Amino acid sequence: MQLQLDSLPAAIAEVQPGLVAVAMSGGVDSSTVAAVLLQQGRPIVGLTMQLWNQRRLSELPGEGPAQHRCCSLDDVHDAKRVAQRLNFPHYVVNFEDQFEQRVVRPFVEQYLAGRTPIACTNCNTDVKFEPLLLRARQIGAERLATGHYARIRRNEQTGRYELLRARDDSKDQSYFLWGLTQEQLSRSEFPLGELTKDEVRALAREVNLPVAEKPESMELCFVPNGNYVQFINAYSREVGKPISHAQGDIVAEDGTVLGHHTGVHNYTIGQRKGLGFATGKPVYVLAIDPEKNRIIVGQDDSLRTTSFEIENVNWISIAEPAVPMRAEVKIRHKHDPAPATVEALPVNCARITFDSPQRAITPGQAAAIYSGAVVLAGGWIK
């Protein structure tokens, strides 16, 4: 039957050159990406990832505001409404398996191993720019556009794709994107990289996007109410490895027992509040020792270190340097990049030595190496 339906988005009869897949979360940023590309006259298809089954871990709170839960039907619905409003094809693609294997499980395991992981970086590297990009290409798209605030440019001299900070420094997300390969960068677009958040909202309002006023989600998408400890406990129970005998000692640097902790995954380095005992001076978590099941605490001075190593290093905008080089290094999302010397080490490791000590260098977090606006490399803090 030849259905004559004017309201349907046009089918892309031949493999359309330049078809761009837009990764749509249902939020204002990725929805605006779709609007921007359409304004440029480019053919697009929207893809929304189904990453987590909301029926799991039902004991967790937070059924409340849907924008704080990933993959809620509301978010999928919002993405679909945007696609209908702007009249382009949109599909939901299911990556629940990949998300659990590559993001959620490692997140839980890292916390239980006394580290402080960044799930968003894994999600970018191992879900968005891997299976999602592949799925985009399988359905006939050449490239993938996302709502990340960052920029990509090709350096004609070196032939490399370079990753740059967003023009809006306050929204910059380049710190989460250091894991992208040259192949991934060559097929990716960040149309918001040149815009400020205010400009994005203004654009969204201008084209009457139904999500223009949607509040921003700041939390980990799969953890309701930001309560990751509750999530780790519930997930561990669900997969049949409930956390037991989690309690242990909180000790001073000299080994003196100062108090007791409720499980190493409840603590992060640099934490001051919630240690459960009082001393004269403020004390902070200095280190987490899962083997001895201990939390080591001490003064603020002891938190400051100068030198550390990173692993699984990905050199993006330059090839791995043969000699130590000067750069600025950012060690967590809210850290201002600080001057340092970076020395590449075998295999895919590097030693970073700050000019002045930095507070709370935390294993499991990432270090991104910048030269001005350019992301040179990144790696996981050992």
Add this chain to the structure above:
Amino acid sequence: MNRIYLDYNATTPVDPAVLDAMLPFFSADFGNASSIHTFGQRARSAVETAREQVAALLNARPQEIIFSSGGTESDNHAIFGVANAATASTKHVITSSIEHEAVLNTCQALEKQCIAVTYLPVNRDGLVELDDLRNALRPDTVLITVMHANNELGTIQPLSEIGRIAADADIYFHTDAVQSVGKIPVDVKSLQLDLLSLSGHKLYAPKGIGAIFIKGGARVRQFLYGGHHQRGFRPGTENVAGIVGLGKAAELARISLDSDARRISILRDKLERGLLSSIPDSRANAAGASRTPNTSNIIFPGIEGEALIIALDLKGLACSTGAACSSGAVEPSHVLIAIGLTASEARASIRFSLGRHTTAADIDAALEIIPAAVAQLRQLSPSYKKEAAARS
């Protein structure tokens, strides 16, 4: 722009003649079929005509037809109705492992009421083995419910044999005939059925209307409680326009079933042969069984069904990975797993279902579009390239 629709098992468009028959009942003839006045009488008359039309399609009596909101309600009504009307202290129900969720989940709900349920396995072709059925019978078995045609594979179960076994054992026999009514002949007498569910939108009537056949004298507890409509057995003001549409669709099906089936099966066979011969390593699921004339389910090893569906839709061809409800689901189809496919084979399987408006030109276009899309996907499938390399 032109789109090709090969997903008639998910739903069908309302036939223009059905729409014409329905339209007066939204406006001029809007009466409540229960009202005494002339408005009501006109609606009542239309409802009873529709009942006769549906009964005629099934070789049933009009008073054995109850209108419902669709296949799901009919299945729930039949299964709960029989199980809850039975008075024995222990009860047992037999069904198959490839039923639609409307039956499977209803049976699971029975289990929560401490009613035992046997889920019969099926063979590679998706057919229930009669010996398995005989072996499953128990003294407290109150109901056998086995679907007529499977929605994903099109396989047609041996209902007359099952009906004979049920009659010999004096057990109620229900079939979910949502996927067979209108596609193949359905005769409740020759199949010895006590209950049958059907759905309007699978046979060119609108969504939201269905019917249940309950053989005269069968002990079935009512499912909804309310007013006196449909003899109080299925209360709720009749959906007159929907009922009229279902009646008209049943009449059209009765007239054109044979010619439709012949024409559609030729197109289906052409599509299936064409795909199997032009796409390496592809194979048809349940091809050894007797199938509805419109359905073909094919494995394309090395592809993800989800990706192929989207790629094809972008090229203007609509088909499906199986039950419409399982799109977006991670779990591979329970039907394909039940016929012995691996999870990756199940995820690589696509269902094409043709219908009254499918043309030869549609099939020619599909035979151009699908092989190209599969080839493109395989290019980007790391696992398929590896397997292909290992074979050569």
